[in-house]
Amino acid sequence: MSKILVVGYGNPLRADDGLGCHVARQIGHHLRGDERVEVIPCHQLAPETAKQIANASFVIFIDASTQGEPGTITETTVQPDPASSGKFTEGMTPELLLAAASAQYGTCPPAVLFNMTGWCFEFGEHMSAIVSERFQSLVRMIEKTIAEQEALAV
Numbered sequence: 001m002s003k004i005l006v007v008g009y010g011n012p013l014r015a016d017d018g019l020g021c022h023v024a025r026q027i028g029h030h031l032r033g034d035e036r037v038e039v040i041p042c043h044q045l046a047p048e049t050a051k052q053i054a055n056a057s058f059v060i061f062i063d064a065s066t067q068g069e070p071g072t073i074t075e076t077t078v079q080p081d082p083a084s085s086g087k088f089t090e091g092m093t094p095e096l097l098l099a100a101a102s103a104q105y106g107t108c109p110p111a112v113l114f115n116m117t118g119w120c121f122e123f124g125e126h127m128s129a130i131v132s133e134r135f136q137s138l139v140r141m142i143e144k145t146i147a148e149q150e151a152l153a154v
Helices: 015-030 049-054 094-105 129-153
Strands: 004-009 037-042 058-065 073-078 111-117
Touching: 004 015, 004 049, 004 129, 015 037, 015 058, 015 129, 037 049, 049 094, 058 073, 058 094, 058 129, 073 094, 073 129, 094 111, 111 129
Parallel strands: 004 037, 004 058, 058 111
Antiparallel strands: 073 111
16 A cells, blocks of 8 residues: 655744644644554654655655745655765755665655744744644645545555
């Protein structure tokens, strides 16, 4: 069975930086029981994720951004980093993880990155008002992408 992998990352103790983790947890809650979707909320991207990426049919990354107007949501296609040898480094990125999956496991699924520009990255467990206000819009966009990918797999 092909799986859709959702990886939300960021530090939940740094206000809006925790967005990816929070969104992944929400999606995991909404889609629990759906064996076609695996959700990983994490503090930061980890090398171990490369194997899960290689076993997926589609990958969705979720992160907060410091670039742009706060509350802006973007979706971009992610490609493996062509300069990467597939070796792990500090500061893993979606591009490096995709390259590692390809180099180590011989396969790399299509992937997208959903970003929302944050307002506050200070210490704190609560997201800013603008990010909180747009949170459910981001969740719905990602869940729509999951549903579209599931429909393609049928």
